[in-house]
Amino acid sequence: MCSVSFFVLFMFSLTCFFFSMNFMMTDFVLFIEWEVISMNSLSVVMTFLLDWMSCIFMSFVLLISSLVIFYSKEYMQEDYKINRFILLVLMFVSSMMLLIISPNLISILLGWDGLGLVSYCLVIYFQNVKSYNAGMLTALSNRVGDVALLLAIAWMLNYGGWNYIFYLEFFKNCNEMVIIGCLIVLAAMTKSAQIPFSSWLPAAMAAPTPVSALVHSSTLVTAGVYLLIRFNVLLECTWMGNFLLLLSGLTMFMSGLGANYEFDLKSIIALSTLSQLGLMMSILSMGFYKLAFFHLLTHALFKALLFMCAGAIIHNMNNSQDIRLMGGLSLMMPLTSSCFNVANLALCGMPFLAGFYSKDLILEMVSFSYMNFFSFFLFFFSTGLTVCYSFRLVYYGMTSDSNFSSLNFLNDEGWVMLSSMMGLLIFSIFGGSMLSWLIFPTPLLILLPFYLKMLTLIVCLIGGLSGYLVSNISIFFFNKSLNNYNMSYFLGCMWFMPYISTYGIMNYSLNMGQVVVKSFDQGWSEYFGGSKIYYNLVKNSQFNQILQNNNLKIYLLSFIFWFMILYLFLINM
Known part of the structure; x- marks a missing residue:
């Protein structure tokens, strides 16, 4: 089923x-209208x-999903129910297709809710407590955006x-369209995990790695950005553009800081997705919707490759995701490491890879x-943090001494995974x-001016040097983050x-819901x-039964x- 799905999706992509x-x-x-049913004055x-x-976004989604499904053939080969997994991924892609080609808010809601439902099924795929909690956090966070979209549909009536x-x-x-604008922006912020709805994105890493490659590159998290690209007029004419610029800039800054303190491989890549989503949202809120779309497409290519390489590394590390237990992978897995480094450099915006053309253009337009x-400051400092x-x-992962167990058998022999990664390497x-x-x-x-033109390159060089040298020094000489533990924990x-999302809002709302159910549904009512x-x-x-017993x-x-x-009544008369 994997091979057939790969071939069909790839041909559709072309x-x-x-x-x-x-x-x-x-x-x-091309605007196509299909009348499903017509009865009296009702027309559906x-x-x-x-x-x-x-069309070009659908092409990229289908290309990445076809390579992800081909990659899953080897990555998920020990799963006895792999066909069920492939069907879930195909449902996920179909929901995204419906969302992309819909000019109608109701059909957008169908694709939007389809993404939310199937993403919940994929996040809880491994069926353990952590997956269930992550799935519930993902589903409940996205329900806020679904309600906002429903209210927008009601208002557009x-x-x-x-x-x-x-x-x-x-x-x-x-002026009344500000209401619809606020609701659409709220829906897009929940789906694309902007502050204060950011917590579900790293939690969704409980899903299998091929799903993470699909979700974080071109489907679930990009749905909010794509919706706002379609509604870009709303951001240009109202105060919502400035509001979204502030929140997306803070999202970019927060996720960049958080990734520098994280040791889980998939969580670092998830936080980098959050940072790039903040970049897309912020440039979109400034009115450059084509630039945001351009970065959306280039980001999809190298982010899918990054997750695929991470999955190959995790497989070889006996399912360990801690980067402190890696090291020297460039010697053991040269092809995977090469793909990983190319994707990483494209993410950083190094000349002349995929990310450079969009990221450099965005930062120059900001200047x-x-x-x-x-x-x-948020734009350029967040780029340095990336x-x-x-x-x-x-x-x-690549250059430090080997820290993994001697029982690990590291190799590059999985040709199915490598061939799908090499396909994305060319695009990256x-x-x-x-x-x-x-x-x-x-x-x-x-x-x-010359100093502004060179600022992007200088920020990238300073960020790369500090990231590499601080990691090296903190291991061998001192660890400053432990001296200021509270600040490190906060960041x-x-x-x-x-x-706040789990113990605060959700815990409080669920407890309140229990009180309401006990008091009203199971109480007074x-x-x-x-x-x-x-x-x-x-x-x-x-x-009535006593009367029916024929007792004289x-x-x-x-x-x-x-x-x-009757007698008393007649007497009184």
Whole structure:
């Protein structure tokens, strides 16, 4: 089933890519309306929007999912129910496809909820307590966004339809659209894990690694960014753009700091995803939606490769994810290490890999734009932190002394996993330049002073050096993070957001829900509702049964009783 799914998805990916090229060159948009049912004045219609943006995004999602499924053939080979896993992944991809091509809020909700439901099934796939807790945190966090989307659907009923694509120009001049804008931004923030909904993203690492590669590259977490790209007019014309810029900048900063204190391999890569999502959201909130989309596509390529390499390393390390127990992997697993380092350098934005073309352009546009110093600092310092934790990861995993158990058998012999990684390696190198020629056919010329032009490169070099050297020094000479344990704990725990989400908000809300159920559903409403009706019915039926027993005394007594009442009534008249 893996091979068939891989082939079908790969062919669909190529088809979507050629369609997107055609639509881009001819400036063509295909709007398909399919009437499901028509009865009297009721018409249920399914609509699809195919333009260059939706087709090229579908192409990338299908390409990555096909390689992930092929990778799973070897990674999940010991799973007896691998076909069930593949079906879940295909349902996940189908939900994302529905979300991408929908210009209608109701069909978007179908894909949106499909992503949430199937992601819960995939997070709890290994069926242990940690997976169940992570799945519940993921599902409940995303339900907030689902409710916001439902409220937006209810509010759009005022305008006579849910095809938001028809109202984009109307959004610019209507003050009432701020309400819909706030709800859409809230939904996108929950799905793309912006502050204060960031805690579910590292928790979702309980899923199998192929799922993490799919979720963190092109499906679940990018759904919120893609939704806001479609609704980009709302951010340009209202105060919500500035509000989102602040929150996404803080998300970028917080996740970059947290990754430098983390020792779990998959959690570090998850926090790097959170950092890049903050970068996409922040540049989107400034009005550069094409740049955000460009970085969304390039990020998908190297992030999927990064997770695939992490999965191969975890497999060879006997399922250990602690980077302190690694070291010297470049000698034992040269091909995997090469792919891992290329993906890491693309994440850092090193010239001339995929991430460089989008990240450098974003930072140059930030330098070119009218912006306060705080947001400017968050952009560049977070970029430095990205390079810092990437080189820290390289030190712990690749170049330091071997710290793993002598029983580990490290090799590069899994050709299925390697071939899928090599496919993504090519895209991680050439994908950025290819996409920049396609999306921006006219080269962007950004004129900046020399020190601003070189600032991105200087920040990357300083971040990489500090990440590598501080890791080296902290192991052999001193560990400053232990001298200031409280601050390290605060920064490494994502500013205590997981504790606030679980022990605080969710624990409180679940306890309140229990009180409400006990007091109302199983309390007053039960006593005066179902239980009271049942009690009265039983009592009356028992009395009726006594009457039905044909007892002559009862008939005589009742006859005398009613006769006396009638007699007294006649006398009084």
